[in-house]
Amino acid sequence: MNNLFVFCELDEGKPVDVSLELLTKGRSLANTLGCNLEAVVLGSGIEGIEKELFPYGTDVVHLADDPVLEHYRTMPYTSVITGLLRQEQPQIALMGATTTGRDLGPRVSSALHSGLTADCTGLEIGDHYVKKTDTTYKNLLYQIRPAFGGNIIATIINPDHRPQMATVREGVMKKEIVNRNYRGELKKINVSDFIKPEDLAVEIIERHMEARRVDIKSAQIIVSGGYGMGSRENFNMLYELAAVLGGEVAASRAAVDAGFAGHERQVGQTGVTVRPKLYIACGISGQIQHTAGMSQSGKIIAINNDAMAPINSMADYVINGDVAEIIPKLIKHYKANAR
Amino acid sequence: MKGIKIVVLAKQVPDTRNVGPDAMKADGTVNRSVLPAIFNPEDLNALEQALRIRDQYEGSTVTVLTMGPGRAAEIIREGLYRGADDGVLLTDRAFAGSDTLATSYALTLAIRRLEPDLVLGGRQAIDGDTAQVGPQIAEKLGWPQVTYAEEMHFENDRLVVRRRLERGVETVSAPLPLVVTVNGTAPACRYRNARLVMKYKYARTDTELQAENADYIAGSRPLVRITEWGTEAVGADTEQLGLSGSPTKVKEIDNVILQSKEAKQLTASDRDIEALVRELLESHTIG
Numbered sequence: 001m002n003n004l005f006v007f008c009e010l011d012e013g014k015p016v017d018v019s020l021e022l023l024t025k026g027r028s029l030a031n032t033l034g035c036n037l038e039a040v041v042l043g044s045g046i047e048g049i050e051k052e053l054f055p056y057g058t059d060v061v062h063l064a065d066d067p068v069l070e071h072y073r074t075m076p077y078t079s080v081i082t083g084l085l086r087q088e089q090p091q092i093a094l095m096g097a098t099t100t101g102r103d104l105g106p107r108v109s110s111a112l113h114s115g116l117t118a119d120c121t122g123l124e125i126g127d128h129y130v131k132k133t134d135t136t137y138k139n140l141l142y143q144i145r146p147a148f149g150g151n152i153i154a155t156i157i158n159p160d161h162r163p164q165m166a167t168v169r170e171g172v173m174k175k176e177i178v179n180r181n182y183r184g185e186l187k188k189i190n191v192s193d194f195i196k197p198e199d200l201a202v203e204i205i206e207r208h209m210e211a212r213r214v215d216i217k218s219a220q221i222i223v224s225g226g227y228g229m230g231s232r233e234n235f236n237m238l239y240e241l242a243a244v245l246g247g248e249v250a251a252s253r254a255a256v257d258a259g260f261a262g263h264e265r266q267v268g269q270t271g272v273t274v275r276p277k278l279y280i281a282c283g284i285s286g287q288i289q290h291t292a293g294m295s296q297s298g299k300i301i302a303i304n305n306d307a308m309a310p311i312n313s314m315a316d317y318v319i320n321g322d323v324a325e326i327i328p329k330l331i332k333h334y335k336a337n338a339r
Numbered sequence: 340m341k342g343i344k345i346v347v348l349a350k351q352v353p354d355t356r357n358v359g360p361d362a363m364k365a366d367g368t369v370n371r372s373v374l375p376a377i378f379n380p381e382d383l384n385a386l387e388q389a390l391r392i393r394d395q396y397e398g399s400t401v402t403v404l405t406m407g408p409g410r411a412a413e414i415i416r417e418g419l420y421r422g423a424d425d426g427v428l429l430t431d432r433a434f435a436g437s438d439t440l441a442t443s444y445a446l447t448l449a450i451r452r453l454e455p456d457l458v459l460g461g462r463q464a465i466d467g468d469t470a471q472v473g474p475q476i477a478e479k480l481g482w483p484q485v486t487y488a489e490e491m492h493f494e495n496d497r498l499v500v501r502r503r504l505e506r507g508v509e510t511v512s513a514p515l516p517l518v519v520t521v522n523g524t525a526p527a528c529r530y531r532n533a534r535l536v537m538k539y540k541y542a543r544t545d546t547e548l549q550a551e552n553a554d555y556i557a558g559s560r561p562l563v564r565i566t567e568w569g570t571e572a573v574g575a576d577t578e579q580l581g582l583s584g585s586p587t588k589v590k591e592i593d594n595v596i597l598q599s600k601e602a603k604q605l606t607a608s609d610r611d612i613e614a615l616v617r618e619l620l621e622s623h624t625i626g
Binding site: 011074075078098099102103104105106107109110111113114115116117118119121128142143146147148152153154155156157158159160161201202203204205206207208209210221245277278298299301302312313315316317318319320321322325326329330333334336337338 | 353438439440443466467468469470471472473474475476477478479483484485486487499502504505506507508509510511512513514585586587588589590591592593594602603604605606607609611612613615616617619620623624625626
């Protein structure tokens with residue numbers, strides 16, 4: 001009882017990354033709290049899926065396998081999850097801030113009258129003291145998220161309502177297998193206990209899913225490369241930095257024209273306009289055509305060996321030197337200092 | 340098909356997309372008072388969808404519903420200028436400090452009183468980006484919901500909606516009554532109509548009329564009244580509103596410090612780069 005629950009979303013029968021990232025985070029939070037980590041997974045013909053979840057340290061997998069759950073639909077999923085959470089009374093329930101999680105989460109929180117914090121960038125356990133009543137709440141979930149267009153960072157808590165619910169975007173937490181042989185318990189959900197006929201009112205007529213596309217527009221952190229990167233191979237270190245920081249790789253037109261990156265990554269007048277929190281311009285001189293598409297970035301770091309590059313005048317930080325030397329150092333120091 | 344009664348949920352929000360240099364205080368924090376207050380962008384996409392349905396099915400009406408301070412009457416007028424039929428401002432001191440759940444409770448009560456067939460709202464508001472209020476209302480009403488809508492039309496008595504998802508599109512069909520949240524990828528809202536601007540320029544709430552010498556305006560201008568509801572009008576339990584009625588509490592706020600653009604010059608040394616990484620972590624830019 002009062003364990004930590006993670007909703008595991010499936011995409012074509014496979015757990016999506018953000019769910020595995022949340023299991024990883026959930027495992028460490030559950031260790032702090034001294035409770036179990038439990039996963040909830042819904043779908044159709046998904047026998048055996050629990051084997052993919054146990055290695056992340058999942059103690060219990062609740063499995064609902066039924067044809068009506070084949071594709072995500074708000075109401076049947078809400079009914080199953082709400083019913084299960086009412087029965088199991090977890091203290092924390094987490095889900096990915098995907099189009100599914102952001103549709104489902106608020107619906108469940110409204111049904112259970114529990115608070116939900118969207119798009120958290122950090123989750124921690126901590127206490128909270130209320131002076132007025134001289135009460136200390138122990139072991140609350142700190143839900144840390146940017147708000148107000150990213151201009152403030154708020155720490156949200158739910159002192160009095162359970163479960164404490166939060167959604168987290170993909171790539172924010174890291175995914176890590178704890179033990180390949182970790183064995184948990186499988187509990188099957190009897191779907192007909194929870195789903196009512198009126199839950200099936202909305203019908204899916206057609207689904208058309210595309211291969212995952214690059215989406216630099218919604219990235220909060222962009223690592224961008226220019227002609228100064230020198231080659232397509234040298235772009236690999238940009239991908240590495242972006243992956244570590246949870247960002248995306250972009251490129252200037254000169255780099256795209258030179259074949260270092262695809263057009264879908266091009267930032268600028270003839271590419272995409274981006275407004276990330278952080279824009280790291282590597283080997284980019286900063287022609288207007290490029291800066292038009294990124295000048296509204298929150299912070300700009302320019303890395304190049306040209307002290308006169310126009311990009312330097314709009315940057316918050318200019319690192320003068322060789323990109324190939326600086327990027328690995330950024331990765332190294334980030335890994336050493338990030339929590 | 341008979342006329343459809345539509346409620347459009349709209350929110351007045353600070354324009355967080357335009358945080359310019361003048362929006363910064365000396366201590367580097369955001370000066371909210373100088374940010375313009377605007378009609379939440381995706382709520383305008385929702386309004387356009389509502390107007391299209393209204394124009395197609397005779398007898399349909401579009402009511403803009405907003406919850407906020409007295410000033411939020413501005414966006415009801417904006418809705419009227421663009422074609423809405425009327426508006427309701429849900430305003431009360433008791434609403435202040437409500438989180439998404441308490442907000443959805445208050446709006447649900449107002450919607451019940453309006454008895455619409457269809458509730459449309461933007462996917463999310465730019466000041467919170469939570470996308471929670473629409474689904475939370477749908478749950479409280481016990482209605483189905485369709486989120487991320489970018490195109491919709493009726494087929495018989497069901498609304499067929501194309502949803503924009505991360506990796507593609509999904510088309511669903513849903514019965515009324517229904518809550519739909521509309522994506523920014525849906526068609527933009529029509530502009531203000533000059534005739535409607537003339538008609539509704541002096542549309543006022545009772546509170547506004549009291550504040551600005553009502554007799555003069557009533558005597559000299561055509562007057563349209565904007566409905567104003569408080570907690571009593573919708574029968575709200577004040578325990579479920581405001582800070583005390585909100586399950587989520589803000590424990591702490593850290594400002595992201597934005598600096599003026601004077602570049603810090605760094606070298607490729609480990610010392611410089613580690614200092615930079617630490618600074619970015621501390622300001623929550625990364626991590």
